[in-house]
Amino acid sequence: MNMMQQLTSRAPAPVYAGPSQVARESSFPPRVIARIVTPDALVQVLEWEWPEAAEHTIVEQDLMLEQLLPPFANGAAAAFPTIAPGTNCHIGTLFLRYPGVAIKTLSQGGLTRMLRVTFSEAKKAQILKGRHVPSLAMMQTLMNLRVEAIRTVMRLLLREADNAELGSPAAATALVKLLEIELVRLLDQDLEPKAGGRLAPWQFKRVRERLEAGGERPSVSELAALCGISVRHLHRQFLNLTGVTISDYVETHLVNRAKTMLTTTSMTIKQIALAAGFEHANSFSRTFRRASGMTPMQYRQLKAGKRAITN
Numbered sequence: 001m002n003m004m005q006q007l008t009s010r011a012p013a014p015v016y017a018g019p020s021q022v023a024r025e026s027s028f029p030p031r032v033i034a035r036i037v038t039p040d041a042l043v044q045v046l047e048w049e050w051p052e053a054a055e056h057t058i059v060e061q062d063l064m065l066e067q068l069l070p071p072f073a074n075g076a077a078a079a080f081p082t083i084a085p086g087t088n089c090h091i092g093t094l095f096l097r098y099p100g101v102a103i104k105t106l107s108q109g110g111l112t113r114m115l116r117v118t119f120s121e122a123k124k125a126q127i128l129k130g131r132h133v134p135s136l137a138m139m140q141t142l143m144n145l146r147v148e149a150i151r152t153v154m155r156l157l158l159r160e161a162d163n164a165e166l167g168s169p170a171a172a173t174a175l176v177k178l179l180e181i182e183l184v185r186l187l188d189q190d191l192e193p194k195a196g197g198r199l200a201p202w203q204f205k206r207v208r209e210r211l212e213a214g215g216e217r218p219s220v221s222e223l224a225a226l227c228g229i230s231v232r233h234l235h236r237q238f239l240n241l242t243g244v245t246i247s248d249y250v251e252t253h254l255v256n257r258a259k260t261m262l263t264t265t266s267m268t269i270k271q272i273a274l275a276a277g278f279e280h281a282n283s284f285s286r287t288f289r290r291a292s293g294m295t296p297m298q299y300r301q302l303k304a305g306k307r308a309i310t311n
Helices: 003-010 019-025 121-128 136-142 148-161 169-191 201-212 220-227 231-242 246-264 269-276 281-292 296-310
Strands: 031-037 041-050 054-059 064-069 076-080 084-091 094-097 102-107 110-119
Touching: 031 148, 031 169, 041 148, 041 169, 064 148, 076 136, 084 136, 084 246, 094 136, 094 148, 110 121, 110 148, 110 169, 121 169, 136 169, 136 231, 148 169, 201 220, 201 231, 201 246, 220 231, 220 246, 231 246, 246 269, 246 281, 246 296, 269 281, 269 296, 281 296
Parallel strands: none
Antiparallel strands: 031 041, 041 110, 054 102, 064 094, 064 110, 076 084, 076 102
């Protein structure tokens, strides 16, 4: 029996996987290529074969650091429906799944192989102690980590977990501790107060409720009044919270509303422009094309064609 087999037979793997993870992976369970157990985390090399593109909205219960391994799957995107609906970001080869935050992912099919570090409940509590829900800017950072120190430690962990003869639990334990230190440093950046502060959750909720109510496009002055702050402070605090400007956020919401009407109604483009909150059909068409890469009519025809093929 080699060292890896002795390790996994002597020490049962801690059950770190949360319910959401189990539900997500039940349809296409990963193949466990290698694993190593430490007091603070379960380190695994996993592999999936996804037959087609998939979209999931998940709230993870675990704190998981993941790194894609060659051969890389096709690119994936993430959105955060409870923080900033409709705002997407790229998922890189190294990313952190933050527990308790809904993440909507869209990924292509194909072979996916990754190194996953799932922290224990006790270690998760230590790392996240006293932290607020990350801002949109931080969540986007976590989906595409560019911290060379973390990438280096993950590479060394892969060597320990993937080497059945020479892998060392002691070395893996030390490397997990290094990961903890680097993650705390990273997450602490989101705790630093930014100039002008952030929009409070109740203020952000009022902005979203006004947009979801429909009608004419709200002015920045109207939204600032709803939040009880000046226009200048709304611009600054909204950007600090979400990482996007209030104007871009409103525009994205209106375009998404128009997309729904284009695919579910027979309204004319002019009617949709007014119903979505745009003053003129021309400005609507320009904004829509800038956001989606096609005109409203092209988008409607594309979606109609896909439905016809499906049916």
